[in-house]
Amino acid sequence: MIEQFFFYMFAIAAVVSAVLVISVRNPVHSAFYLIVCFLQVAAIYILLRSPFLAAVQLFIYVGAIMVLFLFAVLVLDIGREQFRERFHGQTVPALAAVAGLFVVMGILVVSGKITAPLGPFDEPALMKNTEVIGKSLYTSYIFPFEVVSILLLIALIGAVVLVMSGQGKENKG
Amino acid sequence: MALTLTHYLVLSFILFLVGTAGVLLRRNIIIVLMSLELIFNSVNISLAAFSYFLQNLNGTIFVVFSITIAAAEAAIGLAILVAVYRRRRTVYVDELDEMRG
Numbered sequence: 001m002i003e004q005f006f007f008y009m010f011a012i013a014a015v016v017s018a019v020l021v022i023s024v025r026n027p028v029h030s031a032f033y034l035i036v037c038f039l040q041v042a043a044i045y046i047l048l049r050s051p052f053l054a055a056v057q058l059f060i061y062v063g064a065i066m067v068l069f070l071f072a073v074l075v076l077d078i079g080r081e082q083f084r085e086r087f088h089g090q091t092v093p094a095l096a097a098v099a100g101l102f103v104v105m106g107i108l109v110v111s112g113k114i115t116a117p118l119g120p121f122d123e124p125a126l127m128k129n130t131e132v133i134g135k136s137l138y139t140s141y142i143f144p145f146e147v148v149s150i151l152l153l154i155a156l157i158g159a160v161v162l163v164m165s166g167q168g169k170e171n172k173g
Numbered sequence: 174m175a176l177t178l179t180h181y182l183v184l185s186f187i188l189f190l191v192g193t194a195g196v197l198l199r200r201n202i203i204i205v206l207m208s209l210e211l212i213f214n215s216v217n218i219s220l221a222a223f224s225y226f227l228q229n230l231n232g233t234i235f236v237v238f239s240i241t242i243a244a245a246e247a248a249i250g251l252a253i254l255v256a257v258y259r260r261r262r263t264v265y266v267d268e269l270d271e272m273r274g
Contacts, residue, residue: 007176011184018188018211022195027203034207037188041214044184047176048225053217053236060240065210065247072251073203076258087198088267094197102190109182119229126225136230137237148241155245162252 007047014040027073035066049123052130181222188215200265202257206250213243 017036024030038061045054125132137145188211195208217236224232258264 004176007180011180014184015187015191018191021211022191022199022204022208027201030204030207034210037211038214041218044181044218045221048181048221050221050225050233053221053233056237056240057217060244061210061214065244068247068251069203069207072254075255076203076264088200088265091198094194097197098190098194101193105186105189109179109186112182114178114227116227116229119227121228121230125228132230133233133237136234141234144238148238152241152245155248159248159252162249162256 003047007044010040010043010047014044028070031066031069031073034069035062038062038066049126050129052133178222178226181226182219185215185219185222188212188218200267202254202264202266202269205266206247206254209250210243210247213239213246 014037017033017040020033021030021037024033038057042054042057042062045051045057121132192208192211192215195211196205199205199208217239220232220236220239222232224230224236254264257269261269263269
């Protein structure tokens with residue numbers, strides 16, 4: 001009962017802040033509402049008995065990605081045009097696409113039925129959540145783990161190259 | 174009545190719809206990238222919910238990888254955004270029509 005109360009609290013806060021993200025004019029306000037939404041999602045992870053995911057969500061999304069977004073808003077100085085039109089000219093087809101998605105996914109969510117067998121990780125096994133995830137990550141998922149580390153390196157180099165392009169030549173010449 | 178998988182799926186579904194609406198409707202490309210992060214989060218919620226209700230850890234591991242990919246995507250996306258802003262001095266998606274056929 002108390003779990004349900006908390007679920008509805010977090011879910012409603014997440015949905016309201018998500019709607020505010022896409023409807024306010026100022027990008028900085030959008031970023032802050034997005035941080036609120038990410039915090040609610042972290043709370044939802046705790047309700048799903050996954051405190052490790054909640055911590056990762058806080059560190060990476062709130063700590064890294066949103067700071068990056070705020071820096072981008074700061075550097076690009078785009079707050080000054082906030083009173084122009086927010087939505088572009090193709091609002092009606094976009095809304096039609098969203099409505100179609102609503103119908104299709106709604107049917108799938110309502111009519112779906114789980115037939116897969118249950119795994120071994122019931123509630124007592126998930127008490128040591130981080131330990132279980134760590135063991136799985138470093139044994140059966142070690143290859144994807146290494147691939148992801150290489151991908152992060154590529155993203156790092158790519159971001160630097162994209163932002164630096166054109167400046168190196170000027171410095172030489 | 175306890176919380177079921179459907180509760181979490183409906184929450185994920187609503188967040189996905191809001192994110193899609195943001196991607197399709199907004200002109201400001203930074204808000205479009207933020208809506209993309211919303212979509213990532215909604216998918217992560219549904220993966221974690223399936224992982225919990227099927228008592229299988231694969232979904233949780235997938236969420237960890239998905240968050241990593243989202244971080245890489247945000248870095249690259251914002252780098253592209255900075256490069257585009259340097260060239261074109263605009264962040265509105267309907268003005269970035271150089272590649273329109």
